[in-house]
Amino acid sequence: MPKISDAEWVVMKALWEKAPLTTNQVVQALASKAPWKPKTIHTLLARLVEKGALVCDRTEREYSFRPSVEAKDCLRAATRSFLSRFFDGEVAPFLACFLKNEKLSSEEIEQLKRILEDNQP
Secondary structure, eight states: OOOOOHHHHHHHHHHHHSOSEEHHHHHHHHTTTOOOOHHHHHHHHHHHHHHTSEEEEEETTEEEEEESSOHHHHHHHHHHHHHHHHHTTOHHHHHHHHHHHOOOOHHHHHHHHHHHHHTOO
């Protein structure tokens, strides 16, 4: 799974939402989400192609891009990497740290309970 930077995540999200997109369509899609110049977006697209996260097709004068990896797989890899770096790969210490510092609504607590119950062996 390719390692994707924070800026590259923004680009990937646009393409996961709606792909394939031409270079200009990616620039337009990101206009309200990031204060980047088109050249910056072109660089990010090129990096993502080089990393294997995107596939680039050329039709006549335009390039179009589509993800070669699924969002859920990248999210899983990023989550595992985060847990490994900060919590020795353990979920419980992460949740304990998170819950000490965040106030959850009743709805969020119920949602977490459902998730935990569904994941019992």
